[in-house]
Amino acid sequence: MSITADCHLHTSFSGDSQAPMEDMISRGMELGLTEMTFTEHMDFDYIPLPGEAPDYFEVDTDGYHKKFLEMKERFEGKIKLNFGIELGMQTHVNERNTEYSKSFPFDFIIASSHLCRRLDPYNADFWEGRLEKDGWHDYFSYIYEIITAYDDFDIYGHLDYVLRYGPTKNTDFVFDEFRDDIDKILKALISMGKGIEANTSGYRYGMGGPHPCKEILSRYRELGGEILTVGSDAHKPEHIAQHFEDAAALLKDCGFEYYCVFHERKPEFMKI
Ligand SMILES: [Zn+2]
Ligand SMILES: [Zn+2]
DSSP states (O other): OOEEEEEEEOOSSEEEEEEEEHHHHHHHHTTTEEEEEEEEEOOOTTOOEEEEEOTTTTHHHHHHHHHHHHHHHHHHTEEEEEEEEEEOOOGGHHHHHHHHHHOOSSSSSEOOSOOOOOOTTTTTGGTTTTTTTHHHHHHHHHHHHHHOOOOHHHHHOOOOGGGGGGGTTTTTOGGGHHHHHHHHHHHHHHTOOEEEEEEEEHTTTTTTOOSSSSHHHHEEEEETTOEEEEEESSSSSTTTEEEEEHHHHHHHHOOOEEEEEEEEEEEEEEEE
């Protein structure tokens, strides 16, 4: 494997995962990973789906940190473990996110948009009454609004997540029609010294590639973007490092020679 660090992983500390941290680590070691970064969900003011509690995506961070430290000690010298978080972005929780991100010694913070203007692209109401492409525009412009007002993060997660849940998924997505939206985001991230990720769950969700898609990754590189992490977004052991070989080939094709791993919020560059 040319990419040996999985930087987007969930365990049973996330509402949507049942996987014990030990099981995730064992699988990562079996696969020959050199590093794993856990990124449990913290989505303040998330809108729960039926059957989910309001705090479904709010990790018990004290419990998570304690467990992480135990695991770090237990696996010392065998695999490097990093303490991260996937922080749900919404403009009205910027202050809470700022306060939270300073309250724990995170190695890595992924900013993610799972919601857009109090609507969830996973639900039909996000798409109702408008063209699918207007939903996409809205999602991208919302990310831009967030990053112009919030900067305590390291990379922006699954940048085209919205394409996963629309009526036609990504089949009608034409990058050129969204170039302005995407360029604004990528240029802002680069000037802020932030990065993006290649999230290989896109393959798992039938997108035919990572989140974001190849055109966006390629454009990021073209604009001078260098900070890039790779993560499987695994919620169970069998998804760890999935499609990393595909991602490595695709990233090289986009012009990347390095990917990053974050320690104490600083990127370390590793050869692909
Ligand atoms: Zn996510
Ligand atoms: Zn995730």
